[in-house]
Amino acid sequence: MIPITIFKGRExxxxxxxxxGMATAKALVAGGxxxxxxxxxxxxxxxxxxxxxxxIDLRDVDFSRYAALVVAPGVPLTHPExxxxxxxxxxxxxxxxxxxxxxxxxxxxxxxxxAFVAITGTNGKSTTTALISHLLSQAGMDVQMGGNIGxxxxxxxxxxxxxxxxxxxxxxxxxxxxxxxPDVGVLLNLTPDHLDRHGDMESYAAIKERLVRGSRLAVVxxxxxxxxxxxxxxxGEDVPVDRISVTSFVDDGVYAxxxxxxxxxxxxxxxxxxxxxxxxxxxxxxxQNAAAAVSVAAALGLEREEIIAGLKSFPGLAHRQxxxxxxxxxxxxxxxxxxxxxxxxxxxxxYDRIYWIAGGRPKIGGISSLKSYAPKxxxxxxxxxxxxxxxxxxQGLTETMVFVGLDEAVAAxxxxxxxxxxxEVAVLLSPxxxxxxxxxxxxxxxxxxxxxxxxCAENLSGQGER
Numbered sequence: 001m002i003p004i005t006i007f008k009g010r011e012x013x014x015x016x017x018x019x020x021g022m023a024t025a026k027a028l029v030a031g032g033x034x035x036x037x038x039x040x041x042x043x044x045x046x047x048x049x050x051x052x053x054x055x056i057d058l059r060d061v062d063f064s065r066y067a068a069l070v071v072a073p074g075v076p077l078t079h080p081e082x083x084x085x086x087x088x089x090x091x092x093x094x095x096x097x098x099x100x101x102x103x104x105x106x107x108x109x110x111x112x113x114x115a116f117v118a119i120t121g122t123n124g125k126s127t128t129t130a131l132i133s134h135l136l137s138q139a140g141m142d143v144q145m146g147g148n149i150g151x152x153x154x155x156x157x158x159x160x161x162x163x164x165x166x167x168x169x170x171x172x173x174x175x176x177x178x179x180x181x182p183d184v185g186v187l188l189n190l191t192p193d194h195l196d197r198h199g200d201m202e203s204y205a206a207i208k209e210r211l212v213r214g215s216r217l218a219v220v221x222x223x224x225x226x227x228x229x230x231x232x233x234x235x236g237e238d239v240p241v242d243r244i245s246v247t248s249f250v251d252d253g254v255y256a257x258x259x260x261x262x263x264x265x266x267x268x269x270x271x272x273x274x275x276x277x278x279x280x281x282x283x284x285x286x287x288q289n290a291a292a293a294v295s296v297a298a299a300l301g302l303e304r305e306e307i308i309a310g311l312k313s314f315p316g317l318a319h320r321q322x323x324x325x326x327x328x329x330x331x332x333x334x335x336x337x338x339x340x341x342x343x344x345x346x347x348x349x350x351y352d353r354i355y356w357i358a359g360g361r362p363k364i365g366g367i368s369s370l371k372s373y374a375p376k377x378x379x380x381x382x383x384x385x386x387x388x389x390x391x392x393x394x395q396g397l398t399e400t401m402v403f404v405g406l407d408e409a410v411a412a413x414x415x416x417x418x419x420x421x422x423x424e425v426a427v428l429l430s431p432x433x434x435x436x437x438x439x440x441x442x443x444x445x446x447x448x449x450x451x452x453x454x455x456c457a458e459n460l461s462g463q464g465e466r
Contacts, residue, residue: 001027002154004102006109008032011065013058013094015085016072017044020152024070024099025053027154031106036061038085058085063092070097073148073172098176100169103153105179113161117296118147118180120169120211121188121221123346125149127317128188128289129168131281135297135310136164148173164300171207178210184296185215188244188288190226205230213239219295221288223247242295246287254295256287261294272298273308279323279331280316283350319446321347321430325453327460330417332453335430336446341369344432348373351426355379355413357406360433360445362386367393367432374398378425379416381409385437405438406448414456418463427453 004027014025017039025048028035037048038058045055063069069089076083077096089096107116119129126149133145144156147167156165167182174180190205205226212218212234220231221244234241243253251267259275272294275281281290290311297307316322317337325332333351338344340363348354348370358367359382367390374397382390383403391400403409406429413427429449431442439445 001030002103002106002156002158003030004028004033004106004154005031006102006105007067010034010067011036012068012070013038013061013063013066013085013089014070015039015058015083016075017041017048018072018074020099020154021072022048022051022053023152023155024102026051027102028070029053036066058088063088063094066092066094068095068097070099070102071176073098073170073176077175096176097178098173099152099154100147100167100173101177101179103165103167104177104181107159107165108179108181111159111161114159115164115300116182117164117166117184117186117300118169118182118211118215119167119186119188119292120171120174120208121186122191123342124188124285124289125168125186127286127320128186128292129166130317131289131293131311131314132186132296133166134314135293135302135307136166136300138310138313139297139302139306141300169211171204174211175207179214180211181214181216182211183215184217184219184299185212186219186292186296187212187227187230188221188292189224191224201226209233216240217242217299219244219253219292219299221245221292222250223288242299244288244291244295246284246291254291256284256291259287261287261291263294263298272304273311275311278311278314280314280321281311282321283346285346286321286350319442321350322446324450325457327418327457329420329424330414330457330460331424331426332414332457333426333428333430334446334449334453335428336435336442336449338430338432339363339434339442341365341367341432344430345370345373347428347430348376351424351428352376353378353420353422353425355381355417355420355425355427357381357383357409357413357427357429357449358431358433359383359386359390360431360435360439361437362389362433366390370432371397378420379413381413383409383431383438384433386433390432406445407452410449410452410456414453414460418460427456 014037137143148170149168219242222228243250246256262269319337322334335347377398380400387402435445
């Protein structure tokens, strides 16, 4: 835990008692603040009371007594309208902040020497955060990874000058962190997302820009127009910028040509690494993630050999294009985190011949946007509530089969892939759907696939030995 001492001896209100909210309340108490907590969920309030926290309905208090209102990232600040707790704080002139802001202020006051890397973007931020953490930890650094991935930021180990904090930040967290100023800030890309929360694309982009604007070094992907404009603005304001691209050469930064990454300084380029054979970093989207990670690692002093070794040993993000088993030319890949068509598109683009397992509870729009990948799909196996709809969508484009459950689909896909002698093939779970028709989460769905895949891989390997 990181005790938050900046409000020692003062009163703080906290709304939102999920994982990060509970960690934040405990960190504030540990630092000497008196904290009143609340949530719209009775069960969460009861859990807070069981944990020894002071729970009080914040609708019944005078907000002027508080030094700050700390809210969970999911609490609306502006759109579709401010949450009632936010309205009450504003009416009383009380600032509204989040856990990342508490971390930033505590670091500035107590341990500015510890390194701080913050990562955001519409897509790829979790993989990039995990990859940066892996590169640094493999090089012997004491890495604390958290935020919007894994552990809540204030649940990480207490600060000291030898630690490196690698923090994934959502737009919600950035919106609640006005003082955000990492040593290295990463903005990967921007596409329309969370507009119901932020109002419009311009507001969403402006919030994301805050993370890199306050950085000592800004690492910015420039393959979309929004981020390219942000990079230009930062350079014009004398913020050091490393540009990242998988589509073109950059003068300063890291860019990809196929599987090779090049570092460029003042227009002079040198190959840094080759992602060929890095199975957890396939596809151009992962080349962007890797390029950003290379830039960060170099900025924090890693040698090229350390970077290459880290890229090769990266196991991948759980449930995101993770290679979980192999039998000869057949790869079994868990992309259960691909819960919509946009996410699944990245996975389909990463393999040349695919036995694709998809389905579950469908999202608005279905999978019609994925039809262009049909030439890569040797056969599709659709499951769950979406099975029939998806099969009809791909009718005439590739051979399809419909199953009720994942177990039958994996067995059928493994059987067919094992008889494919055309080269490397992938049995790919990338559902383009929520899991809730059959599983409580995409994690549980992914774990079920991994167990089935390992059994099928063993069976295929045994057949090959005979």
